[in-house]
Amino acid sequence: MDTIWPEALPTSKGPKYTLVADTIRKAIDNNMLEVGAKLPPVRELAYRLQITPGTVARAYTILTDEGLLQAEVGRGTFVAPPKSPILDDVWARQLHLRDDKYNANVSLFSPRLADMGQVALIRECLQKVSKADPGLFLNYPTRDAYQPMRQTVVDWLSDLPLGALSHDDIVLTHGGQNGLCLVFQTILRGTKPLILIEDLSYAGFRRAGELMRADVVGVKMDKWGIDPTDMERVLRQTQAQAVCVSPEVQNPTGVHTPLERRQEIVEVARRFDLQIVEDDCYRMGAAREPSYRALAPERGWHVTSISKTLTPALRVGFAIAPRERSGDLRRSAEYGYFGLAQPLAELTRLLLSDPRTRQIAKDVRAKMGEYVRVAVNALGGFELNWAPDVPFVWLHLPSGWRAAAFSRAAEREGIQLRSADEFALRDGRAPNAVRIAMNGHVSMDRFEDAMQRLRKLLDNPPEQISV
Structure with a gap:
C-alpha cells in the first residue's frame, strides 16, 4: 500500500x-x-x-x-x-491454499483435506440440483423420496465388511457426530444411563454421551485398543448399556484393532448384553477387518461419514443399526429432524454416484499420505504412531517435554496441535503425547517447514520442565 x-x-x-x-x-x-x-x-x-x-x-x-x-x-x-461465471479447476484447486496465502499460522488441530477435484465436482452437482424438480425445494421429506439416496450409500459402502445391508438399514445424518447422538438416543434407556469409552478417545464420544445425560466411564487400552479384561471388570461394577470404539483408526492414537481382539470384545459384550457402537469416520483407506456389525449383527452399530474422504463441509454421515433395530434408529431420526434437507440429499446422491468420485477419494488419500510422509521424515526419530492412510500422527514426547508446554511452545511458533489432555476423561490421566493432524490446505513446502520447526522444538527441550 x-x-x-x-x-x-x-x-x-x-x-x-x-x-x-x-x-x-x-x-x-x-x-x-x-x-x-x-x-x-x-x-x-x-x-x-x-x-x-x-x-x-x-x-x-x-x-x-x-x-x-x-x-x-x-x-x-x-x-x-x-x-468468473464458472470457476475452472485451477482456481478450485487454489481454494485450499487460502491459509497458505493469508494466514501466518498452520493449524494442525483437525485434518484438512486437500482439494483433488471434489470442489469442482460439488459445484457441478450443485448446478444440477438447482435445476431439479420444484418439488425438491417445496415438499417435506418422505422416506420414499430418500430411497435413491440410501441405495447410493449402500453402493458407496459396498466394499466395507458391514454384514447384510440394504437401503432400509441406512439412516442419513448430519455428519458423524449427529450419527453418534442418534445411535445413543436409540440405545440408551433410563434416567441415568452409562456408556464405556477408551481412556483416551475422541472427545465427541464423551460429549455425545453427556448430551444424552449419560455417565461416561473410561476403560484401559493397550496397543490393540480397548482392553477386554478391563472392560469386563468395569461391566461387573456397572450397568453400562453401550461401548463406543473406533477399531479401524483409533482417534487420537491411530491404533488399529486386529480381528482377534475384536472377537474378544464381542464375547464380553454378549455376556453382558452390551451394545457396540463403532465410529468409522477417520478411516480413509480400505477396512482391514470385519466391522462389529458383521461380527455381532445383533448388537453392532456403525457410524461413518464423508468428512475424511471427500469433505466435512456438507455435514453428511450415515448411521447403521443391527438389522432388527433399523426401525428404531429410523424413528429416532424421523422424530428428531425428519431427515436431511432434500436438496442436500440429492446433492450427496449425485456426488457419490458420479463415476469420478471414487478416484477423487483415492487421490485425496494419496495426497494426504504425502503430508504424512513429510511429517514422518521430520519426526520419525521420535516415538511416532502413524499410517499412510491416517490423516494424523500420534507423537510421544521425548524427555524434557510435557504435552501442555510443548503445545504452547508450538503455538508460539505459529503451529496449533492437540495435546493428549484434550482426549482424556476429565478425571483421567493423559500420556505425554500430542496429536498432529495433516493440513492439506497449506502448500507442502510450508507444511514441511512447520514439521521442521516442531523437530527443532523436540530437539531442544526447556531447561526446566513446565506443565
Missing part, C-alpha cells in the same frame, strides 16, 4: 471515500495489488491518510460489494480473485 500512497491521499474533486476506492481499484487493475494481498486495517489506513475510519470503511465496503475485495472475519480484508 505504501506504493499507492507514498505520503498522503492525493487531492481530487468528489467524496474522499470514492477517491480511496478509485485508488485501490486502479492498483488492482495495474497489478500493484495482487490477488490475496492484505489491505491495512481501517484505522491504520485512516491514520496514514489523515481521514476518518468511516471514510476508509465505506471505500472497502464499495469494493467488497463490487467483488474486488473480500473481508474475512478476524483476519482482515484481501484482494479477491477475479469473478
Whole structure:
C-alpha cells in the first residue's frame, strides 16, 4: 500500500471515500495489488491518510460489494480473485491454499483435506440440483423420496465388511457426530444411563454421551485398543448399556484393532448384553477387518461419514443399526429432524454416484499420505504412531517435554496441535503425547517447514520442565 500512497491521499474533486476506492481499484487493475494481498486495517489506513475510519470503511465496503475485495472475519480484508461465471479447476484447486496465502499460522488441530477435484465436482452437482424438480425445494421429506439416496450409500459402502445391508438399514445424518447422538438416543434407556469409552478417545464420544445425560466411564487400552479384561471388570461394577470404539483408526492414537481382539470384545459384550457402537469416520483407506456389525449383527452399530474422504463441509454421515433395530434408529431420526434437507440429499446422491468420485477419494488419500510422509521424515526419530492412510500422527514426547508446554511452545511458533489432555476423561490421566493432524490446505513446502520447526522444538527441550 505504501506504493499507492507514498505520503498522503492525493487531492481530487468528489467524496474522499470514492477517491480511496478509485485508488485501490486502479492498483488492482495495474497489478500493484495482487490477488490475496492484505489491505491495512481501517484505522491504520485512516491514520496514514489523515481521514476518518468511516471514510476508509465505506471505500472497502464499495469494493467488497463490487467483488474486488473480500473481508474475512478476524483476519482482515484481501484482494479477491477475479469473478468468473464458472470457476475452472485451477482456481478450485487454489481454494485450499487460502491459509497458505493469508494466514501466518498452520493449524494442525483437525485434518484438512486437500482439494483433488471434489470442489469442482460439488459445484457441478450443485448446478444440477438447482435445476431439479420444484418439488425438491417445496415438499417435506418422505422416506420414499430418500430411497435413491440410501441405495447410493449402500453402493458407496459396498466394499466395507458391514454384514447384510440394504437401503432400509441406512439412516442419513448430519455428519458423524449427529450419527453418534442418534445411535445413543436409540440405545440408551433410563434416567441415568452409562456408556464405556477408551481412556483416551475422541472427545465427541464423551460429549455425545453427556448430551444424552449419560455417565461416561473410561476403560484401559493397550496397543490393540480397548482392553477386554478391563472392560469386563468395569461391566461387573456397572450397568453400562453401550461401548463406543473406533477399531479401524483409533482417534487420537491411530491404533488399529486386529480381528482377534475384536472377537474378544464381542464375547464380553454378549455376556453382558452390551451394545457396540463403532465410529468409522477417520478411516480413509480400505477396512482391514470385519466391522462389529458383521461380527455381532445383533448388537453392532456403525457410524461413518464423508468428512475424511471427500469433505466435512456438507455435514453428511450415515448411521447403521443391527438389522432388527433399523426401525428404531429410523424413528429416532424421523422424530428428531425428519431427515436431511432434500436438496442436500440429492446433492450427496449425485456426488457419490458420479463415476469420478471414487478416484477423487483415492487421490485425496494419496495426497494426504504425502503430508504424512513429510511429517514422518521430520519426526520419525521420535516415538511416532502413524499410517499412510491416517490423516494424523500420534507423537510421544521425548524427555524434557510435557504435552501442555510443548503445545504452547508450538503455538508460539505459529503451529496449533492437540495435546493428549484434550482426549482424556476429565478425571483421567493423559500420556505425554500430542496429536498432529495433516493440513492439506497449506502448500507442502510450508507444511514441511512447520514439521521442521516442531523437530527443532523436540530437539531442544526447556531447561526446566513446565506443565
